[in-house]
Amino acid sequence: MQNFVFENPTKILFGKGSIAKIGSEVKRLGNRVLMVYGMGSVRTSGVYEQVLNSLKESGVDIVELPGVKSNPLLSKAKEGIELARSKKVDVVLAVGGGSVIDTAKTIAAGARADHDPWEFFVYTKLVKEALPVLVVLTLSASASEMNAAAVITKDETCQKFSVRSPLIQPKTSILDPEVLFTLTPSYTAYSAVDIITHMLEGYFTNSETGESPLQDRMIYAFMRTLMEATEKSLANPKDYDARANFMWSGTLAFNGLTTAGMGVVGFPVHMIEHSLSALYDIAHGAGLSIMLPGWMAWSAKKNPARFARLAREFFGVAETDDAKAAAAGIAKLKGWFGSIKSPVSLKEGGIPEGDIEKIADNAVELARTWKLKDYTKEVIVDVLNHCR
Amino acid sequence: MQNFVFENPTKILFGKGSIAKIGSEVKRLGNRVLMVYGMGSVRTSGVYEQVLNSLKESGVDIVELPGVKSNPLLSKAKEGIELARSKKVDVVLAVGGGSVIDTAKTIAAGARADHDPWEFFVYTKLVKEALPVLVVLTLSASASEMNAAAVITKDETCQKFSVRSPLIQPKTSILDPEVLFTLTPSYTAYSAVDIITHMLEGYFTNSETGESPLQDRMIYAFMRTLMEATEKSLANPKDYDARANFMWSGTLAFNGLTTAGMGVVGFPVHMIEHSLSALYDIAHGAGLSIMLPGWMAWSAKKNPARFARLAREFFGVAETDDAKAAAAGIAKLKGWFGSIKSPVSLKEGGIPEGDIEKIADNAVELARTWKLKDYTKEVIVDVLNHCR
Numbered sequence: 001m002q003n004f005v006f007e008n009p010t011k012i013l014f015g016k017g018s019i020a021k022i023g024s025e026v027k028r029l030g031n032r033v034l035m036v037y038g039m040g041s042v043r044t045s046g047v048y049e050q051v052l053n054s055l056k057e058s059g060v061d062i063v064e065l066p067g068v069k070s071n072p073l074l075s076k077a078k079e080g081i082e083l084a085r086s087k088k089v090d091v092v093l094a095v096g097g098g099s100v101i102d103t104a105k106t107i108a109a110g111a112r113a114d115h116d117p118w119e120f121f122v123y124t125k126l127v128k129e130a131l132p133v134l135v136v137l138t139l140s141a142s143a144s145e146m147n148a149a150a151v152i153t154k155d156e157t158c159q160k161f162s163v164r165s166p167l168i169q170p171k172t173s174i175l176d177p178e179v180l181f182t183l184t185p186s187y188t189a190y191s192a193v194d195i196i197t198h199m200l201e202g203y204f205t206n207s208e209t210g211e212s213p214l215q216d217r218m219i220y221a222f223m224r225t226l227m228e229a230t231e232k233s234l235a236n237p238k239d240y241d242a243r244a245n246f247m248w249s250g251t252l253a254f255n256g257l258t259t260a261g262m263g264v265v266g267f268p269v270h271m272i273e274h275s276l277s278a279l280y281d282i283a284h285g286a287g288l289s290i291m292l293p294g295w296m297a298w299s300a301k302k303n304p305a306r307f308a309r310l311a312r313e314f315f316g317v318a319e320t321d322d323a324k325a326a327a328a329g330i331a332k333l334k335g336w337f338g339s340i341k342s343p344v345s346l347k348e349g350g351i352p353e354g355d356i357e358k359i360a361d362n363a364v365e366l367a368r369t370w371k372l373k374d375y376t377k378e379v380i381v382d383v384l385n386h387c388r
Numbered sequence: 389m390q391n392f393v394f395e396n397p398t399k400i401l402f403g404k405g406s407i408a409k410i411g412s413e414v415k416r417l418g419n420r421v422l423m424v425y426g427m428g429s430v431r432t433s434g435v436y437e438q439v440l441n442s443l444k445e446s447g448v449d450i451v452e453l454p455g456v457k458s459n460p461l462l463s464k465a466k467e468g469i470e471l472a473r474s475k476k477v478d479v480v481l482a483v484g485g486g487s488v489i490d491t492a493k494t495i496a497a498g499a500r501a502d503h504d505p506w507e508f509f510v511y512t513k514l515v516k517e518a519l520p521v522l523v524v525l526t527l528s529a530s531a532s533e534m535n536a537a538a539v540i541t542k543d544e545t546c547q548k549f550s551v552r553s554p555l556i557q558p559k560t561s562i563l564d565p566e567v568l569f570t571l572t573p574s575y576t577a578y579s580a581v582d583i584i585t586h587m588l589e590g591y592f593t594n595s596e597t598g599e600s601p602l603q604d605r606m607i608y609a610f611m612r613t614l615m616e617a618t619e620k621s622l623a624n625p626k627d628y629d630a631r632a633n634f635m636w637s638g639t640l641a642f643n644g645l646t647t648a649g650m651g652v653v654g655f656p657v658h659m660i661e662h663s664l665s666a667l668y669d670i671a672h673g674a675g676l677s678i679m680l681p682g683w684m685a686w687s688a689k690k691n692p693a694r695f696a697r698l699a700r701e702f703f704g705v706a707e708t709d710d711a712k713a714a715a716a717g718i719a720k721l722k723g724w725f726g727s728i729k730s731p732v733s734l735k736e737g738g739i740p741e742g743d744i745e746k747i748a749d750n751a752v753e754l755a756r757t758w759k760l761k762d763y764t765k766e767v768i769v770d771v772l773n774h775c776r
Contacts, residue, residue, distance in 0.1 A: 001565075001632040003403025008396065014649065015391025177389075213616065214633050214640075217609030225602040244389040245602050248649065252602075257645075261402065261636065 001212065001261040008256055010146045011172045014248060016240070018176045019050040022093070022136055023058030025172045029132045030090020032061040036080060036104045037095040038068045042138060045182045051095050051136055063087045065107075071277050071284065072099040074118055074154045080107035081117060084131065093134045094170075098142025101135055102150035105168035108133045118154060120163040122369065127165035135173040139183065140247045141194040141285065143254030145173035153278055158362060160274035161369055175251065177243035185234055189340040190285025191250065192230040196223055196333075197269055197288045198254040200310075204299065205265045207306035218258050220314050222249040230340060266372050269295045272380060275362040280351055289342035290349045293334040294387030300326040346387050356384045389600065389649040396644055398534045399560045402636065404628070406564050407438045410481070410524055411446030413560045417520045418478020420449040424468060424492045425483040426456045430526060433570045439483050439524055451475045453495075459665050459672065460487040462506055462542045468495035469505065472519065481522045482558075486530025486672075489523055490538035493556040496521045508551040509540060510757065515553035523561040527571065528635045529579040529673065531586065531642030533561035541666055546750065548662035549757055563639065565631035573622050577728040578673025579638065580618040584611055584721075585657055585676045586642040588698075592687065593653040595694035600650055607646050608702050610637045618728060654760050657683045660768060663750040668739055677730035678737045681722040682775030688714040734775050744772045 013021055026033045033055065042048040055062055065080045084092065084107055092111075094104035110117035112129040119125035135145045144150065148169040153160040183191070199219045206212050226249045232242035252258075259265045269291045276287040300307040304322040311317035311329025319325040334344045343349040351359075360380040367375035401409055414421045421443065430436040443450055453468045472480065472495055480499075482492035498505035500517040507513035523533045532538065536557040541548040571579070587607045594600050614637045620630035640646075647653045657679045664675040688695040692710040699705035699717025707713040722732045731737040739747075748768040755763035 001403070001629060001636065003406065005399065005401055007399040011393065011395040012648075013393055015389070018391065211629065214609070214613040214637055217613060218606065221602070221605030221609045225605060228601065241389060241599065244649070248389065249602055252645075257640075260400075261632070 002263040004260045006256055006260045007166070008146060010170050012146065012175060012251070013172065014175045016176055016178050018174050019047065019136055020054050022051055022134065022174055023054035023060065025134055026055060026060050026091050026093060027058040029171065032063065032087065032089045033091045033093050034063045034065060034080065034084050034087070034089040034107065035093045035095060036065045036068060036100055036107065038100050042095055045138065045179060047095060047136065047138055047179050063089055068096065068100045068103045070099045071153050071160065072103045074152050077103050077106035077110060077117060077152060081110040084111035090131065091134060092131050093136070095136045095138065097137065097139025098144045101142065101144040102152060104133050105150035106152055109165065109168050121152060121161035127163065127167050130165070130167040133168055133170045135170045137173055137175050138179045139187065139191060140180065140250035141191040143198065143251050145170055145175065146251045146255040158278040159365065160278045161366065175247050177240055177247045180233070180243040180247060181238045183237070186341065188230060188233050189342045190283045192226055192340065193285040193289040193337060193342050195226055195250045195253045197292050199223060199258055200292065201267050201269055202259040202262055202265045203310065204306055206262050207303050210306050210309060212262055215258055215262055216313065222253045222258070223314065225249045226253070227336065234340060267370070268372055268375060271366050271370055271372060271375065272363045272383060274366055275359050276351060279359060279362060282349055282351065286343050286349055289337040289344055290346055290387050293330050293337070293344060295383050296330045298383045298386040300330065353388055356381055359384060390651040392648045394644055394648045395554070396534060398558050400534065400563060400639070401560060402563045404564055404566050406562050407435065407524055408442050410439055410522065410562055411442035411448065413522055414443060414448050414479050414481060415446040417559065420451065420475065420477045421479045421481050422451045422453060422468065422472050422475070422477040422495065423481045423483060424453045424456060424488055424495065426488050430483055433526065433567060435483060435524065435526055435567050451477055456484065456488045456491045458487045459541050459548065460491045462540050465491050465494035465498060465505060465540060469498040472499035478519065479522060480519050481524070483524045483526065485525065485527025486532045489530065489532040490540060492521050493538035494540050497553065497556050506542060509549035515551065515555050518553070518555040521556055521558045523558045525561055525563050526567045527575065527579060528568065528638035529582040531639050533558055533563070534639050534643040546666040547753065548666045549754065563635050565628055565635045568621070568631040568635060569626045571625070574729065576618060576621050577730045578671045580614055580728060581673040581677040581725060581730050583614055583638045583641045585680050587611060587646055588680065589655050589657055590647040590650055590653045591698065592694055594650050595691050598694050598697060603646055603650055604701065610641045610646070611702065613637045614641070615724065622728060655758065656760055656763060659754050659758055659760060659763065660751045660771060662754055663747050664739060667747060667750055670737055670739065674731050674737055677725040677732055678734055678775050681718050681725070681732060683771050684718045686771045686774040688718065741776055744769055747772060
């Protein structure tokens with residue numbers, strides 16, 4: 001096991017009815033809240049009303065920033081920063097999924113800084129101060145509700161970059177599984193893919209020693225539960241226990257637990273996918289279900305042992321040859337993604353195969369920022385060719 | 389899944405060499421530290437020197453309270469409270485295992501209160517303030533290094549009671565697996581038993597619905613890793629990875645993760661064992677390996693389904709009849725405890741079977757305090773009769 005620091009102070013209020021507690025959570029931190037949310041779904045699902053009622057009951061002033069889109073834009077965060085400053089808000093409340101939370105985190109840091117918030121994302125400035133962030137989660141996937149990261153896309157350049165700081169980690173996140181009852185089948189599937197990808201990128205980071213029994217078993221535990229819960233949620237969208245298991249395993253999957261002790265985790269699949277969803281109108285999870293099996297097939301060619309381990313220990317593949325076992329495991333994963341109707345090739349995702357060079361050009365800059373040095377343009381093209 | 393609140397802000401510094409960081413961790417919180425530790429082992433293992441050197445380098449004043457025994461006594465904590473007050477310490481640092489940490493927690497709360505600290509343990513007073521607690525862990529078992537609980541025995545009455553408060557939860561805990569290299573085989577085994585018991589008491593709490601796939605799988609992941617690591621540590625006490633997996637799974641086993649969503653967890657096995665180690669000179673873990681299989685056998689008679697689930701899912705028992713499967717699973721657990729040389733009957737533990745009534749008399753008072761209403765004296769005698 002590698003040395004590590006683990007610290008995760010976010011308080012989780014989990015379960016049905018818990019949204020009613022958001023007012024008192026905000027009130028503990030201040031009197032004026034900036035409520036950040038997305039497009040229509042928080043209104044149609046009734047979450048907007050629940051949050052608003054609780055906030056009003058607690059007597060806090062409410063400033064609203066609606067309209068955050070998926071693959072959230074820096075311009076939107078800047079709009080929020082202006083609002084937070086001019087209205088002198090004390091707290092930033094995200095009511096949404098990863099896009100909304102990451103926008104709220106950017107606003108929280110940006111409102112306390114005297115420079116362009118993009119500087120946080122290109123690592124020219126550190127977050128030194130931030131407004132407290134609270135979350136009412138409406139979509140499980142990013143685990144942004146219980147971690148210190150935010151991902152934002154710069155409008156002009158389509159660069160999708162990330163920042164990490166304990167100062168922007170949510171103080172409290174409210175997870176009510178009932179909010180997932182109205183999640184569409186495709187977004188249920190894409191969320192599952194995203195969560196699995198977070199875990200497997202950590203898992204494959206350890207392809208050198210391959211010995212991380214505790215982390216491996218945690219990953220298997222969360223993945224198995226998530227896959228079961230996905231199938232049950234697709235069959236019956238109002239299965240509370242399925243949605244609850246989905247929600248809590250999604251958070252645990254990427255809150256630092258599964259990667260603690262694994263060394264420095266790289267995210268090459270997310271990195272290349274970021275270019276897909278920056279350049280095309282494709283959901284992040286859909287992009288990942290194209291990229292992950294392709295990247296695994298590409299990566300297993302160099303070092304099949306770790307991929308064979310997943311195949312054997314998780315997918316029950318009996319094959320003794322590592323390369324064959326790895327391939328069989330990848331096929332099982334791809335099969336499962338297909339079964340929940342998430343695309344598993346560029347073609348299925350509606351992305352022109354002729355654009356591979358263009359995608360690689362976009363991704364290679366992120367590779368530099370994320371310090372994934374091995375990912376040159378040629379390598380990225382090679383990976384993308386495995387995603388056809 | 390039941391509704392829950394999860395919050396665990398302790399920062400973990402994990403890995404070889406990490407003890408050298410204790411000085412700067414203390415320094416962040418104050419200038420004078422009360423260093424609480426046990427008998428000889430921290431000196432012979434070299435941990436004492438490492439901690440002292442780091443503290444001196446950081447320039448903090450050191451006040452020492454040595455001599456904490458296992459099954460720690462209230463009188464010792466009171467001695468520490470006096471010392472903390474008279475020397476005006478800012479921070480309480482535990483260098484040890486559960487007994488030392490729980491003494492440090494009691495001191496931290498008691499030093500800021502104007503009443504007998506025992507009132508915290510009988511719930512007549514709440515912890516309202518406490519000095520910050522830091523930990524350098526030398527024995528994995530209690531997970532007190534990452535939770536809010538403390539257990540203390542009152543000298544005069546042999547009552548072993550507990551308190552919980554977020555205010556006494558360690559701010560930072562340093563976990564260096566190398567400190568376990570000198571742990572004796574028997575204490576390695578007893579620690580494993582303690583950790584397993586923490587998890588299984590949570591597991592069996594859910595015997596009514598029986599449906600908690602996420603928590604169950606986390607428990608299996610931690611138990612499997614711990615059992616493997618125990619066997620490897622006994623074979624080679626200086627196997628770093630084995631000690632590391634032991635240490636981190638021991639902490640994760642009882643830091644709130646495995647019980648979140650399981651409802652109110654009772655600890656009947658710990659409760660009755662507390663009477664064993666309060667009345668006899670027996671290690672807590674040894675007492676637990678006597679009590680746990682006996683309690684399981686007693687409990688499975690009423691409701692075998694959950695015990696059968698453990699047998700099938702964890703121990704690979706194929707038996708379809710629940711009662712038979714439960715019994716086979718209990719036999720496997722008992723066999724494993726025996727294989728690591730931890731006692732599995734009152735007789736093996738050197739406890740006179742004729743004392744069962746006396747033990748039950750002691751335990752029944754704790755049952756009242758812990759609100760385990762079903763545990764009347766007759767019930768406790770019945771459980772103990774299953775531990776013969």
